[in-house]
Amino acid sequence: MTSPTETTTTGGATTTTGRGPSGGSIDTSDRVEATLEMRPRRQDQQPEQAFEDAIDIALPLIPLPFFTTSGLYTYARKIDLPITPIPIPRPIPFPIPERIPTPIGGLMPTDEIYDEDVSAISFYQREEVMFDVDGRYPQMTISGTRANLFTTVGHWIAKVKKTPAGRYEGVIFYKNGTPGAIPHTFVSAKVVGGPFPATRKLEVIFSGGGAAAFTRTYGFSSAYRRKVEFEYDRVSDAVAVTTINTHAHPNRPASLANEALSIETVFRRSGFDATVSAGNGVVPIATAGGDALWTDQEMHDGMQVHWSRFANKPQWAMWVLFARLHVSGTSLGGIMFDDIGPNHRQGTAIFSHAFISTPPAGDPNPAAWVARMRFWTAVHEMGHAFNLAHSWQKSLGVPWIPLANEPEARSFMNYPYFVAGGQSAFFGNFHYRFSDSELLFMRHAPERFVQMGNEAWFSNHGFREAAQHSNPDYELRLTTSQAGDRFPYLMPPVVEIALVNRSGRIRTVSSARISEREDFTLILNGERQEARLWMPYMRHCGEGDDKVLKPEEALYDSVIAGAGKNGWDMAEPGRYCVQAVLEVDGQAVYSNQLMVTVEAPRTREEEMLASDLFTPEVGQVLTTNGTRALSGVSDVLARTAELTDNPVSKLAAVALATPLAYTYKLLETDAKAAAGEAPQQRVEVYPADPQAARKLIDGAIEDDADALVNAVGHTRFLRDAPLLAALEREEVPNSPEAFLSFTADAEKADAATAVPLSDKLRALLDTKAAGLSQ
Amino acid sequence: MPTLKLSLEEGFDDDHVIVTANGKTLADESGVTTRYQISLARLLDLALAGDEGELVVSLPERGLEARLPLGAGPPSHLRVSVTRDGRGLDLSTEDPIGFA
Numbered sequence: 117m118t119s120p121t122e123t124t125t126t127g128g129a130t131t132t133t134g135r136g137p138s139g140g141s142i143d144t145s146d147r148v149e150a151t152l153e154m155r156p157r158r159q160d161q162q163p164e165q166a167f168e169d170a171i172d173i174a175l176p177l178i179p180l181p182f183f184t185t186s187g188l189y190t191y192a193r194k195i196d197l198p199i200t201p202i203p204i205p206r207p208i209p210f211p212i213p214e215r216i217p218t219p220i221g222g223l224m225p226t227d228e229i230y231d232e233d234v235s236a237i238s239f240y241q242r243e244e245v246m247f248d249v250d251g252r253y254p255q256m257t258i259s260g261t262r263a264n265l266f267t268t269v270g271h272w273i274a275k276v277k278k279t280p281a282g283r284y285e286g287v288i289f290y291k292n293g294t295p296g297a298i299p300h301t302f303v304s305a306k307v308v309g310g311p312f313p314a315t316r317k318l319e320v321i322f323s324g325g326g327a328a329a330f331t332r333t334y335g336f337s338s339a340y341r342r343k344v345e346f347e348y349d350r351v352s353d354a355v356a357v358t359t360i361n362t363h364a365h366p367n368r369p370a371s372l373a374n375e376a377l378s379i380e381t382v383f384r385r386s387g388f389d390a391t392v393s394a395g396n397g398v399v400p401i402a403t404a405g406g407d408a409l410w411t412d413q414e415m416h417d418g419m420q421v422h423w424s425r426f427a428n429k430p431q432w433a434m435w436v437l438f439a440r441l442h443v444s445g446t447s448l449g450g451i452m453f454d455d456i457g458p459n460h461r462q463g464t465a466i467f468s469h470a471f472i473s474t475p476p477a478g479d480p481n482p483a484a485w486v487a488r489m490r491f492w493t494a495v496h497e498m499g500h501a502f503n504l505a506h507s508w509q510k511s512l513g514v515p516w517i518p519l520a521n522e523p524e525a526r527s528f529m530n531y532p533y534f535v536a537g538g539q540s541a542f543f544g545n546f547h548y549r550f551s552d553s554e555l556l557f558m559r560h561a562p563e564r565f566v567q568m569g570n571e572a573w574f575s576n577h578g579f580r581e582a583a584q585h586s587n588p589d590y591e592l593r594l595t596t597s598q599a600g601d602r603f604p605y606l607m608p609p610v611v612e613i614a615l616v617n618r619s620g621r622i623r624t625v626s627s628a629r630i631s632e633r634e635d636f637t638l639i640l641n642g643e644r645q646e647a648r649l650w651m652p653y654m655r656h657c658g659e660g661d662d663k664v665l666k667p668e669e670a671l672y673d674s675v676i677a678g679a680g681k682n683g684w685d686m687a688e689p690g691r692y693c694v695q696a697v698l699e700v701d702g703q704a705v706y707s708n709q710l711m712v713t714v715e716a717p718r719t720r721e722e723e724m725l726a727s728d729l730f731t732p733e734v735g736q737v738l739t740t741n742g743t744r745a746l747s748g749v750s751d752v753l754a755r756t757a758e759l760t761d762n763p764v765s766k767l768a769a770v771a772l773a774t775p776l777a778y779t780y781k782l783l784e785t786d787a788k789a790a791a792g793e794a795p796q797q798r799v800e801v802y803p804a805d806p807q808a809a810r811k812l813i814d815g816a817i818e819d820d821a822d823a824l825v826n827a828v829g830h831t832r833f834l835r836d837a838p839l840l841a842a843l844e845r846e847e848v849p850n851s852p853e854a855f856l857s858f859t860a861d862a863e864k865a866d867a868a869t870a871v872p873l874s875d876k877l878r879a880l881l882d883t884k885a886a887g888l889s890q
Numbered sequence: 891m892p893t894l895k896l897s898l899e900e901g902f903d904d905d906h907v908i909v910t911a912n913g914k915t916l917a918d919e920s921g922v923t924t925r926y927q928i929s930l931a932r933l934l935d936l937a938l939a940g941d942e943g944e945l946v947v948s949l950p951e952r953g954l955e956a957r958l959p960l961g962a963g964p965p966s967h968l969r970v971s972v973t974r975d976g977r978g979l980d981l982s983t984e985d986p987i988g989f990a
Contacts (some may be wrong), residue, residue, distance in 0.1 A: 444933055447897075449990035452927045471988035493990050500927045509900075509926055533987045574926050634975040699974075 183311040184251040188341055189318040189334035191243040228329065235299050235327035240264060245334050246341055247305065247318055248559055249276065249284050252385050255552060258284065258305055258320075259560035262297055270297030271562045282306060288324075289693060289709065290641065292562050299327035301691060308333075325691060340389040341559055342567075345433040346380065346498070347393035347423055353408055355468040356438035357490035364484035367543050377548055382495050382528070386550055387559040393424060393433070409443040410465065412453040419454070419463040428459050430570035434501045436494065437465040446470045450493040452500035452573070459569035464497035466490065476539070488543065495528045501568050503575075504529050504554050527551040589619035590700050592707040593670075597826035601710065605717040606729055606756070607764040608678025608738065609686050610829045611638075611694060611710065615672075615889075617665040625700060627663035629889045630673035635699035638677060640685045642692045651681035653736050665887070672884040674829025676767075678714075679735035687730050689716040721759065728752045729764075738771050757812065763827040769816035770828050770836070776809035777839055813840060821872045830884050840871060892964050894936040894945075897986050900924050901972025902931040905949050911942035911960075928989040938964045947979060956981050 233240075240262040248257045259273040270293035276286035285304040301324035309315040316336040323329035350356040363374040380390040415437060420426050423435040442448040442465070449472040454463040472489040475482035507522040507530035524535050527550050532542035550558065557566065564570040593614040596603075603609045613630050617623050630636055631652060638650035652675075663671060677694060678686040686692055692714065696707040717723045728734070733749050756768035779801060816824045825833045873881070894916075898907060902922045909917040916936045924931040940963070947970050948955040956979035958968065965983035973980055 447933055447986070447988050448928060448930075449988050451925075451990070455925070455927065472990070496990055497927075505926060506929060509929070531987075531990070 185307045185311075185316065185318075186248050186251040186254065187246075187339040188337045189245045189247055190337045191245075191332055191334045193241050229321055229323075230328055230330040233322070233328075233330045233332070235330075236262075236297075240269060243332065243334065244337075245305075245318055245320060246387075246559055247284075247307075248387075249278070251339075253549065253552070253555055255556050255559060256284075256286075257556060257560050258286070258303055259290075260320075261563070262293075268563070269294045272298045272303075273560050274303045276303070276305070299325040300329075301325040338389065340384065341387045342432050342563075343389040343391070344383065345391055345393050345425065346383075346436055347425060347433070348436045348438065349422065350438040351408075351440060354438045354440045355473075355490065356466075357468075357487050357494065360487050360491045361484075362548065365481050365488055365543070367480070367540055369545055369547060372547060377491075379491070379495055379498065382548060383498070386555055388432075408440045410437075410439045410441070410467075411443045412451070412456065415439075415453045415463060415465050416456050423463070426462070427569075428457070430459065430564070430567045431462075432567055434461070434498065434568050435463045436498060437463070438494075439465055439467055440469045442467050442470070446474075449489070450497040452497050454501075455573045460571075460573040461501045461503060461568045464494075464501050466494045466497060489532075492528060492532065499529050499550065499554070500573070502558055502566055503571060503573065504550070504557065505574060506530065507551070508534065522551055522553065525551045527554060529554060587700055587705040589617070589623065590705045591616040591618050592696060592698055592705045594694060594696060594707045594710040596710070596712060597830070600713070602713045602715055603678075603686075604715050604762045604764070605689060605722050606726060606759070607714075607762060607767070607827070608676050608684065608735070609692070609694075609712050609714065610827065611675050611677045611712075612830055613673045613675060613696065613707075614670040615698065615700070615705070616670040617667055620667050622667070623665050624662045625665055625671060627661050627671065627889055630671065630698060631675040633698070636696065637698075638675065638694065638696045640677060640692055640694055642686065642688065642690055649682070650675075650677055650685060653681055653740060663887075663889075670887050671889045672831050672887050673889045674831040674833075676739045676829060677712075679739050683732060684730045684735055686712070686714055687726075689714050718761075722762065725752075725755060725759070729756060738767055740771075757816075763823050766816040766824040766827040769812045770824070773809040773812040773816075774836070774839065776805045776812070777842075778804045817871055822874050822877045825871070825873060825877060825881070830881060831888055834881060834885050834888055837871070892938045892940050893966075894938055894964055895967045896932075896934040896936050897967070897969050897989075898922050898924075898931040898934075899969055899971045899986070900926075900929055900931075901974070901976065905972075906951050907932075907970075908948050908950065909936065910946045910948075911938065911944065916945075930989045940964060947981065949979070952976070954979050958983070 242263040243260060244263075245258060245260040248255045248259075256276055257273060258276055259271070261268050261272075262270045270291065272288045272292075273290040274286045274288045276284040278284055283304050283306045285302070288298070288301050288303060291298050300322035302322070304321040304323070306319050307316060308319050309317040313336045318334045318336070319331060320334065321329060321331050348356060348358055359376055359378040361374075362368065362372055362377050380392060383390040418437065419435045425431065425433045426435070442451065447470065448467060449470040450464065450466040452461060452464045454460055468490055472493050473486050475485040479485045507525040507527055522530065524530075526535075526542060526546045528548075529550065530542070532539035532546070535542045549555075591614075593616060595612045595614075596610060597612065598609075615625065615630060617625075626633075631638075640650055665671065678684060690713070692712045694710040694712055697704050698707075699705070717726070729752055731749075731752075734752050737749050737753065750772065753768040753772050757765050757772060759765040813824075828836070896909065896917060898919070902924045905922045907917065907919045907922045908915060916938070917934055919932060919934070922931045942960050942964060944960060945958040945968065946955065947958070947968075949972070952972075954972070954977075956970075958981050967983055967985050969980075969982040969984065969986055971980045972978075
């Protein structure tokens, strides 16, 4: 046993928690008086400490070989007063050079680089860049905002690598804000001006996305993303732990530094210049309902009355209350209680006498264990105030980009007793930090997602870098059948999906159709629009049979990603990053990031058709199997089918032909009904018209059958192949049910031979038929 | 008389939850909603007779039901979550230890 642990606490007094009986509460205080004891404030903290804790170890006087450059860099457009009412025309170089984006962006040797963003939709007044490539826990990420005088217009994030030339370069993988505010797709950054903060600058070249490349130079502003202020208050019957000795408990990582670690230091290392408030106040006992148990509403009321910084608005500040117990009892160790009202995430509470004060039986230093749990709980609840979800909940709620759960993460946001091996295993490898995905979110997500009082709790919480913790046994591969992954205008991009067994051994997976599973997520991140979550028109019911995959075998599906319940998410010409995640065996499998280009209209017919085609009704009919109910939609499809040199014509032909192939029943409701009576409903039966269907299909495959298959998607074609084959043989049954018995994969592959495909595509379809998801 | 600590945890969204044993209703809770910052919707202490052969947890409005045989006697804890796909219930008798 080690000596009793001393913990820095509140009220100018130091509370020493002694050893208690194993398995029992470690704090012997039985005081129940509930006056609030205010914390001594720590605004007198030495600046040297802040520098040491920053993600940038700034060296203000003497440059050393180990200086770091990460931090916030800013740019402000100089405005000469008085402001001229009419903007002075700026010399814009014409012609603006056009460039074809390379698959990963970057400059072409022939690109010109301008010294101003000539492609900007307006001249932004303020810009910021968060540069995160060295220092503590570098995320190799650069992010930035562009703002006008009053509001942020756009936000971008790029993952970067260091080049031999000392630049940091990478693709912008995330954009948020006004469409078109950030047309570029690639950044290349370099620190210039030497190591001193006063002269240090960041030179960033923006390029790609069809926009003119330009350079922007930002001045060093801070080693942190933002200043944040914490106000710690303690009820006198509670114990507050805001600093611990990291070596006080013997169960710890061998490499863990021995230090007195404060909550503020944890957040400084996460990218925030954390200070403790100088606020003041007293919470009377009535606020606690007359007992030592606190309800959420009581704490919320207390926050409004006693937090010196309280305001119904977003601000980088939070109130932290250390109380004895929640009204729920000892099962609740703490709570970010502020999901009440319009400005969430401003208040948290830690309950010092909850289960976190009960060390496991036989623990070698129960006092240190309790102090550590109280400290962990405090940072954990404050992490929620930064909009961080629990480690196993990353994929729930409204995450921004595909999120992986991190059930084994040694993060403040995980429950220590949830990991394999329990709390002992957790703390044996816990380095008092947030996970990389959480740091990425805190440092680089749009400010409103993170800032207290801004985005609602659990909305747009946490995002992560794809494939960071992907299930290693599988590959989720996204491809297209279009050359260069380029789709003509009007053609909704079709994405081919393959779940490949990379484990080297036989695996069993659900054969349920991949694109319609609940645990399949597809994100469409357009360069000129906010990222969108693709929503299928239908979801698969049932788990599907298990399917055995030998090593390197795959399960296949196709999806028309350009249209879904959200609408036409890829209608606008431009570049889109498409990425998916699928949960397999309880672990997320992340796909590659597929860059898809939607081309500009080539003919006036395409432009004129767009407003009629890009409707929810047409989208649904195109992506499913047609209709005979919506005559307006059929008219649009008929016009679309007449387009030349655009694969959307083939997609339209299939959508028109399918419901003609069999007798079609339609439930109709009479428009008029007698007074007091419900409208009459009746079933209309439309006879099959196989000749018309066959004519449409023949027209679509006449010049290029492969193009038809690629337009509808390989697996959808395989599913429809029996119908197409029957049309060719003029053996069309008079109901769709007749096809239900025609479901074996081999039969589908055989049926596909009815269409004159190239040998290469036929071989590919044979493979996919064997691994067709159902 | 043994007590069962029932924790309704993840996946609840304004749900109606009924727990029965031997045809007797032990809990009938409406408006059960998970608060994701604590991974918990509701904590209840249920008094058992001790001779229950089976616990039945149901969400009638979702058509979900799960049964827990009590062959070896009643557990001290019962944790209930709605599965990620919303089509089932996960039951566990492990001690949740706590929430935060």
